[in-house]
Structure formats: C-alpha cells, structure tokens
Amino acid sequence: MLHDEGLPRNLTGFVLPEFGRLHGTGQLYEPYRLLDRAGVVVSPVAVWFSELQAAGKPAATLRSYGHDLLRWYRFLWAFDVDWARATRTEARDFARWMQLADKPIRTHWRHRAKEAAGQSAERTEPQAKPPQRTPNPVTGKPAPGPKYAATTRAHCETVLRTFYDFHREEGTGPLLNPFPLDRSRRNARANAHHNPMEPFKGERQGRYRPHVPRRVPRRIPDALFDALFAALKYYRDRALLAAWVSTGARAEELLTGRQDDAEPGQQLIGVVRKGSRERQELPAAPDAFVWLRLYQQQAWEAGVPRGPGLSMWWTLRRPWRPLTYHAARAMLLQANAALGANWTLHDLRHTASYRMARDPQLSLTHVQWVLGHAHLSTTEIYLAAGLDQILREVRAHHARQAELRGRPPAPPAAGYSAASLDVLFGRQP
Known part of the structure; x- marks a missing residue:
C-alpha cells in the first residue's frame, strides 16, 4: 500500500x-x-x-x-x-x-481449530465488544x-x-x-542537573x-476475602489462596514451587523470585499449611505424583499436569462468577502487602524483604490507606457534617446577647 x-x-x-x-x-x-x-x-x-x-x-x-x-x-x-x-x-x-x-476480539481456539479442519464453527456474528469500564x-x-x-x-x-x-x-x-x-x-543526559536534595525523576x-x-493498589477487605475463600470448592484452591495472602508471593512464584519447598515445621515456603531468580524462603500463616496438608493427602490418595522435586500444585483431574498460571486464574474466575466480583491473582499480593505494611509492630524493611522489592519506595505505597478505607472514612465525614447541620446552634454563654451574636456572625435571627 x-x-x-x-x-x-x-x-x-x-x-x-x-x-x-x-x-x-x-x-x-x-x-x-x-x-x-x-x-x-x-x-x-x-x-x-x-x-x-x-x-x-x-x-x-x-x-x-x-x-x-x-x-x-x-x-x-x-x-x-x-x-x-x-x-x-x-x-x-x-x-x-x-x-x-x-x-x-480474538476467536476462541476451539473455533480456530474447527476452521483449520474445515468444519463449520458455530458462533454468532458480529461478536460483542468488551464491556465499558x-x-x-x-x-x-x-x-x-x-x-x-x-x-x-x-x-x-x-x-x-x-x-x-x-x-x-x-x-x-x-x-x-x-x-x-x-x-x-x-539531547540531554537523564538527570544531568539533578539536585541531590531532591528525589530522582x-x-x-x-x-x-x-x-x-x-x-492505588487494590486490596481485598477481610469480609470480602472470607466470602471469596468460602466460594472455593477444593482443598488445593484454598491452600493456594491462604499461601498467596500470607506470603505475599507473586502468583507465578508460588505456582512454580516444588513439594520440598514447603517446610511446615518452620512455617516457611520457598519460592524463586521473579527478578533475581534466587530462591527465598517466605514465612506463611499456619492455616496455609493446614490446607496444604489436606490437599496433599487428598491428591496423593487420588494418584498425583509424589516426590521432593515434583511440582507442589497439580490439576484436579487426570492426566495429572502441574498447575499453570492460566489454570489458577480460571479457578479464581469461577469463584468471582459466584460472587459477582472481578478480583485478580495479583490482588492477593496487594492484600498481603497492605496487611504487613500497616502492622505497626512489623518493620517496613522486613516487608520490603518479604515482597522482594528492590527499593523501599515501592513498599511505601502500601502505607497509605486503601481505597475502601478512604471511601468509608469520607462517607463517615459527610454523615457527621449532615448531623452537625441538623443540630440547633448552641446557646450563647452567660452575659452575651443572642441578637448581638447573630449580627456579629451574620446569622439569621
């Protein structure tokens, strides 16, 4: 052209x-x-x-x-x-x-396979556009x-x-x-005239x-997290959710773990970090190991391969395959559909980050180490209040203002004339 x-x-x-x-x-x-x-x-x-x-x-x-x-x-x-x-x-x-x-709008892989095989793919045209934001x-x-x-x-x-x-x-x-x-x-070098007293651009x-x-990072409030946890059907899914929200690990980091990476006696789960590719042991909540043990017992009885170097997470049906990110995402989408929500796997990491960063007895540098952040400024974003807390407190502010507007004015102190005070402050008598 x-x-x-x-x-x-x-x-x-x-x-x-x-x-x-x-x-x-x-x-x-x-x-x-x-x-x-x-x-x-x-x-x-x-x-x-x-x-x-x-x-x-x-x-x-x-x-x-x-x-x-x-x-x-x-x-x-x-x-x-x-x-x-x-x-x-x-x-x-x-x-x-x-x-x-x-x-x-991508054609589903099943339709593409049928078209490649010369079969008629049943679908309606035109396809619907993605929903608005x-x-x-x-x-x-x-x-x-x-x-x-x-x-x-x-x-x-x-x-x-x-x-x-x-x-x-x-x-x-x-x-x-x-x-x-x-x-x-x-034509200029980045930060060529940087003032050392100011942060870098x-x-x-x-x-x-x-x-x-x-x-603003989205965290899952405790009540909604409990509802999401209850919407899961299998031990494996609940063990994954409990591990994600307690370790703060990225979804892919936890899914690539091996069976010998879990140390229940030390309450640690080993993961390979996304950036450095180094192995790091992360503390996890006790209930995460309870759900993990229930899942492992059920999986091994069903015939899931067992061994120290094998994957920790597997599919629920034969043929047994290690659980992938897309399969874990589909699991969360099913729970979202039951609740009418749209949480993502990364929201679980945000939730764990908020819980740790806003604990006054936990040092922010410790949270930085757990999350694997290269800079402390990245961890500091979780010190601010979450969006749900901001909305709740602003609504409470409006409620207090409405209550104050509905109250009658306080009576003047002894020795002051009410009419004189109305004139002074511009109020209606």
Whole structure:
C-alpha cells in the first residue's frame, strides 16, 4: 500500500491483520520465536531475544516483549513497510491507532481449530465488544474497556524504542529510531542537573509514550476475602489462596514451587523470585499449611505424583499436569462468577502487602524483604490507606457534617446577647 512520506494515514476502519504469531518452543535457549506470515522466524527479533536472554531476562519477559513486537510487525506488514525502513511517520500512526482503535476480539481456539479442519464453527456474528469500564459493584474495580489501556501502550512504546535502540547501536537497523525520546530530553543526559536534595525523576520518556495515571493498589477487605475463600470448592484452591495472602508471593512464584519447598515445621515456603531468580524462603500463616496438608493427602490418595522435586500444585483431574498460571486464574474466575466480583491473582499480593505494611509492630524493611522489592519506595505505597478505607472514612465525614447541620446552634454563654451574636456572625435571627 503506497503512502506519501510524512503524511498521516487514514486509519478509519483499519483492522490489524492476524499475520504471524509468537511461537513458544519450550526450548531452554530459544523459548519464543516471532514468526512472519509465511512461518519464517523474524531474525531481528531473534537476535534481540538472544541479547535479552544474555542480560538475564526470564522467558516470561521475552513473551511479554514478543507480543508487543508482533503487534508492531503486523502493523508494518499491513502497509508493506519493512521494519528497517520504518520512520517516525509509521511510529506516529501506530501510536494513534493504539490510542483510538478498539482492541481486537480474538476467536476462541476451539473455533480456530474447527476452521483449520474445515468444519463449520458455530458462533454468532458480529461478536460483542468488551464491556465499558464501569466499576464492579462488589470490588469497585473497573472492567477492562474496549480500548488499549495506557499501561499497555506505554509498555509497547518502551519495548519498541529499546528494540530499535539495540539495532541502531549494532548497525543493523535504521540510523534514526522511529520511536524517539521526548523533544525536551532527547539531547540531554537523564538527570544531568539533578539536585541531590531532591528525589530522582522517572526514566526518560518517549515522545509517543502516553501518560500513565498512578493507580492505588487494590486490596481485598477481610469480609470480602472470607466470602471469596468460602466460594472455593477444593482443598488445593484454598491452600493456594491462604499461601498467596500470607506470603505475599507473586502468583507465578508460588505456582512454580516444588513439594520440598514447603517446610511446615518452620512455617516457611520457598519460592524463586521473579527478578533475581534466587530462591527465598517466605514465612506463611499456619492455616496455609493446614490446607496444604489436606490437599496433599487428598491428591496423593487420588494418584498425583509424589516426590521432593515434583511440582507442589497439580490439576484436579487426570492426566495429572502441574498447575499453570492460566489454570489458577480460571479457578479464581469461577469463584468471582459466584460472587459477582472481578478480583485478580495479583490482588492477593496487594492484600498481603497492605496487611504487613500497616502492622505497626512489623518493620517496613522486613516487608520490603518479604515482597522482594528492590527499593523501599515501592513498599511505601502500601502505607497509605486503601481505597475502601478512604471511601468509608469520607462517607463517615459527610454523615457527621449532615448531623452537625441538623443540630440547633448552641446557646450563647452567660452575659452575651443572642441578637448581638447573630449580627456579629451574620446569622439569621
């Protein structure tokens, strides 16, 4: 598709084609590959993935970056633009499209399998759009909207800018990065004139990077957590929930644990940290080990594999497979459906963080160690009151104000004239 250089494209009605895919290989040295429309590996992405892996980035990071690159490559393929010839015009149009376009509605994998086999896939057209961002009546959290979130767009811009910076330094990409830095910062070193008495500013911002609003971490109030816990049906799910909310571990960190990582005598659970990849033992509540023991006894009697180096968490039905993040998320979605809520697995980590950070007898540095935060400032966000507490206290404030307005004025002290005080303070007699 021909396009005049420098002129904005007409993106009205543009739909991102589903060319190519991100393929998980399961291999240690090349966990993910980006394939083009012909199924050929995209070599510039493969080289960058090797660089990221050499820098210590885990496979989950490569997967996250790969989805952003796939979106960008599909945009270029739709307009027949080579990745090395992409200019700031393409980057600008891509940023405009992500800001204004609706997120694509993916076809379910069962329908895709039927279509690939030549069978008719039963579905209704057109498919419904994602719901608007209306707050959930139980949790108060908005549902995902039909547009790309600001965090998604900011992450994508950072990934693409870093990708082109790497190839520009290697001499394998364009001389000018299609995703430049902000005009006010592109020619200056970050924090070049920093005042040592003031905190450092954030990272250097890209020109097409959106402003990301600061979100208040959501914790699950105790009453709602009890309802969520009661909505779970199996020992395994309750053991997982109790372990997440007491250790503060990330969902993936706990799910990758082995059977010998649990030490009930010491009340410790060993996890491998997401960033450092180091093993760390985290204290857990006694009830978490009670539910874990009930689950293990039930699972081993049913035939779940047993061994020190085997996974701690398994599927509930044969064939036995280690529990994955997506399966654990589906478990929580079922409990949410029964309650009409939309809690996430990460909300459990927020809940544990709030409980520990707001305990006056627990040092904040200890909470930082448990959560695995690199900076204490990250842990300090949990010192502030949660959103539910803020709303409750502000409602109480309004109730007190209404009560005060309904009260009659206090009688004046002895020796003062009520009429004179009304004139002095401008009140009606």
